[in-house]
Amino acid sequence: MSKIRFFARVGKTRIVPIGFKILLIFISLILLSNIATNLITIQLSQRETIRLNNTIMVAQLKDLYTNTTNQYQIYQYSKDKSSVNSSIVKAAASGFSNANSLAMGVNSEGKLEFVACANDENYWHEFLDKKALEEMNTRKEEGIMEGSINFDTLSGEYFGVYKYQKDWDYFVIRAELRKDTQENIKRISGLMALAIIILTVFYIVVGYVIIRREFATLRDITNDLYEMNQNKELGIINLDHAENNDVTYLAASFNSLSSSVNNLMGTFKKFVSKDVVAKAYTEHGVALEGQQQELVMLFSDIKSFTYRTETLGNDIIDVLNVHYDRVIHKVHSHSGVIGSIIGDAVLAVYGTLESKQSKSYDSICSAWDITRVTAALRESMKVRREEVEKKRKLTESEERIFQAVSIDVGVGIDGGNVFYGNIGSNEHMANTVIGDNVNSASRLEGLTRIYHLPVIVSSYVKEETEKESDRFIFFEIDTVQVKGKTEGKKIYFPFDKEEMDINLIAKYKVFEEGLKAYYEGDWKSARKLMKDADLDVTEVFLERMGNKSAPAEWSGIWTMTAK
Numbered sequence: 001m002s003k004i005r006f007f008a009r010v011g012k013t014r015i016v017p018i019g020f021k022i023l024l025i026f027i028s029l030i031l032l033s034n035i036a037t038n039l040i041t042i043q044l045s046q047r048e049t050i051r052l053n054n055t056i057m058v059a060q061l062k063d064l065y066t067n068t069t070n071q072y073q074i075y076q077y078s079k080d081k082s083s084v085n086s087s088i089v090k091a092a093a094s095g096f097s098n099a100n101s102l103a104m105g106v107n108s109e110g111k112l113e114f115v116a117c118a119n120d121e122n123y124w125h126e127f128l129d130k131k132a133l134e135e136m137n138t139r140k141e142e143g144i145m146e147g148s149i150n151f152d153t154l155s156g157e158y159f160g161v162y163k164y165q166k167d168w169d170y171f172v173i174r175a176e177l178r179k180d181t182q183e184n185i186k187r188i189s190g191l192m193a194l195a196i197i198i199l200t201v202f203y204i205v206v207g208y209v210i211i212r213r214e215f216a217t218l219r220d221i222t223n224d225l226y227e228m229n230q231n232k233e234l235g236i237i238n239l240d241h242a243e244n245n246d247v248t249y250l251a252a253s254f255n256s257l258s259s260s261v262n263n264l265m266g267t268f269k270k271f272v273s274k275d276v277v278a279k280a281y282t283e284h285g286v287a288l289e290g291q292q293q294e295l296v297m298l299f300s301d302i303k304s305f306t307y308r309t310e311t312l313g314n315d316i317i318d319v320l321n322v323h324y325d326r327v328i329h330k331v332h333s334h335s336g337v338i339g340s341i342i343g344d345a346v347l348a349v350y351g352t353l354e355s356k357q358s359k360s361y362d363s364i365c366s367a368w369d370i371t372r373v374t375a376a377l378r379e380s381m382k383v384r385r386e387e388v389e390k391k392r393k394l395t396e397s398e399e400r401i402f403q404a405v406s407i408d409v410g411v412g413i414d415g416g417n418v419f420y421g422n423i424g425s426n427e428h429m430a431n432t433v434i435g436d437n438v439n440s441a442s443r444l445e446g447l448t449r450i451y452h453l454p455v456i457v458s459s460y461v462k463e464e465t466e467k468e469s470d471r472f473i474f475f476e477i478d479t480v481q482v483k484g485k486t487e488g489k490k491i492y493f494p495f496d497k498e499e500m501d502i503n504l505i506a507k508y509k510v511f512e513e514g515l516k517a518y519y520e521g522d523w524k525s526a527r528k529l530m531k532d533a534d535l536d537v538t539e540v541f542l543e544r545m546g547n548k549s550a551p552a553e554w555s556g557i558w559t560m561t562a563k
Contacts, residue, residue, distance in 0.1 A: 026207055031200060057161050060095040061174040064103055065163050067091045072167040085114040092116035092174075100155060100177035107170040108137050128153060136171055140164055149173065221251045295351040296359040296415035296461060297433060298336065299441040300327065300370055302344035303408045303449060320344065323377065323407060330369035334362040339433050349433050352420065360415060360464035364457065364472060364494050367411040371454045374409050412444025414458040443482050444491060451477055452536035453493050462492045471498055475508045476515060477537060481559045488557035493537070507533045514538070521550035
């Protein structure tokens with residue numbers, strides 16, 4: 001048995017072992033935990049360092065304050081301020097421990113009375129942080145003579161403590177540059193980072209050994225799956241030597257699923273309808289069964305198919321495939337299923353799948369989509385014809401071919417109670433729909449040729465659609481009695497307000513007035529109104545009426561003599 005390689009590919013997809021992913025997650029969590037812990041430790045250490053520095057500076061400030069008091073007494077006798085300040089600076093500098101330690105005396109206006117700095121005393125000329133100075137002055141006015149202070153300088157931020165020296169009338173400040181206290185922390189952080197790297201490498205090695213041993217069963221399962229994928233065939237994973245854990249349970253579940261899918265693959269050879277496939281998934285099989293259901297049937301047929309077949313010969317199959325590819329897509333996009341394909345005719349069924357719209361609404365949307373994609377195909381053939389004619393005139397045979405491939409369709413839709421289910425035998429089954437409404441949909445499609453309309457629907461489809469949406473206007477076309485029936489049936493044209501020219505609505509309303517006169521036997525008025533409507537659908541009525549009057553026992557129902 002071939003084994004899957006580390007980071008092998010199945011098609012274009014790269015396979016990453018699950019053990020490797022878990023190891024990466026484990027290491028990432030360790031790193032994040034260590035980094036977070038050390039960041040917290042560093043922050044706490046920094047705070048503790050500052051606290052300790054403050055404690056030291058408070059003590060040094062106390063000594064410095066005492067020294068300034070003593071030096072003030074000396075100044076009272078000597079009046080030599082320069083010598084006194086030098087003594088203060090010398091005493092303050094003796095307590096410095098960092099490269100930028102600082103002690104100074106600042107009066108209320110920000111003037112420096114003395115400065116003792118561990119780096120360069122000439123750098124300091126005035127107290128630059130006016131905000132900090134204002135804060136100390138405000139506290140002094142409130143009776144607060146000492147406290148902590150943070151202030152900015154050209155070298156960076158300082159933190160420290162201060163105390164107001166009443167004798168000299170200035171603030172005595174002892175401070176440290178904040179970045180000096182961070183240098184030690186950086187050094188410690190570097191050592192911690194090195195330790196983390198060393199520990200991480202160690203954990204990688206240990207984790208890889210442990211995970212590789214624990215996931216041996218998973219590797220065997222993966223190898224089996226990889227072989228199945230290479231062979232393009234589902235099989236059963238060998239679990240003879242698998243451990244009793246959740247990975248083995250996962251493999252056992254896959255074996256169960258594999259059996260179900262194999263059964264379903266056999267079902268696909270017998271059925272293509274989406275609802276049948278869905279049932280096979282949920283019930284793990286299909287049976288010879290069916291029931292009465294209220295469904296909507298759409299019947300679409302290619303006009304003048306015999307002529308096209310005679311002209312194109314075997315090439316008619318290619319034309320049909322292009323046509324059906326578009327038609328079936330439109331049916332499926334509106335929650336319909338293909339009931340059957342018989343030569344140039346398609347029977348679609350609506351109501352077997354869940355949909356946000358009603359089955360009648362879905363069917364009309366499909367009908368218009370089918371009409372539009374067919375028209376688009378004709379238009380593309382027209383464009384190609386025009387391109388050829390720019391160079392030369394079409395031959396007679398080419399003219400016939402262009403006429404043959406410029407297909408047109410009619411669509412009839414009816415709905416009601418029908419039998420829907422599986423018929424045949426256990427060796428071969430077919431999903432079918434049986435009922436008068438199925439035949440009616442076929443006959444309504446045939447009427448599209450007579451009335452020169454692309455889509456004709458029944459009153460059932462009209463009434464269900466009108467309950468849901470006002471997108472379509474249903475214009476009554478006629479009342480016909482099909483062959484084999486004793487009652488007349490009203491038929492309708494679904495006018496799409498969103499896609500069609502709304503100026504035609506007025507013409508169809510004139511036609512309806514003419515149809516009313518036609519029903520009432522006033523053929524003279526009917527002829528005039530239908531001529532005024534100027535629609536293709538009026539041709540059949542004008543031909544029927546001619547220049548005659550309505551028969552004596554006229555019922556308004558037209559009896560079809562053919563199916």
